[in-house]
Amino acid sequence: xxxxxxxxxxxxxxDKGTVYAREIGADPSTRKEIGWDYDPRTEDGRPLRDHIMDxxxxxxxxxxxxxxMTLQKALDRVIMIYKLSKDKV
Numbered sequence: 001x002x003x004x005x006x007x008x009x010x011x012x013x014x015d016k017g018t019v020y021a022r023e024i025g026a027d028p029s030t031r032k033e034i035g036w037d038y039d040p041r042t043e044d045g046r047p048l049r050d051h052i053m054d055x056x057x058x059x060x061x062x063x064x065x066x067x068x069m070t071l072q073k074a075l076d077r078v079i080m081i082y083k084l085s086k087d088k089v
Contacts, residue, residue, distance in 0.1 A: 004032070 004010065010021040013031060022031035040048040065072040 004034070 004021060005023070009024045011024055013020045013022070017037040018033055019035040020031040021034045022028060042048055042051045061071065061075065065075045
């Protein structure tokens, strides 16, 4: 922890993606920058959270399609179009 004192008790604050620490009772202007928010991205540049939510949605769609014939037919068409489009690339 570099500049933080060993054994001291700290208040941690987050402001616009930056994490700060200051000793309890110390003036807020004495806080030290200790880290930043981590924003992992997927290969297409989208936030990882969006990718996870999309994967969750597709899982829900596949489970629902097991009991919803209309949804299953639509899903089958999507899969067919996807496979045909991959063959042309």
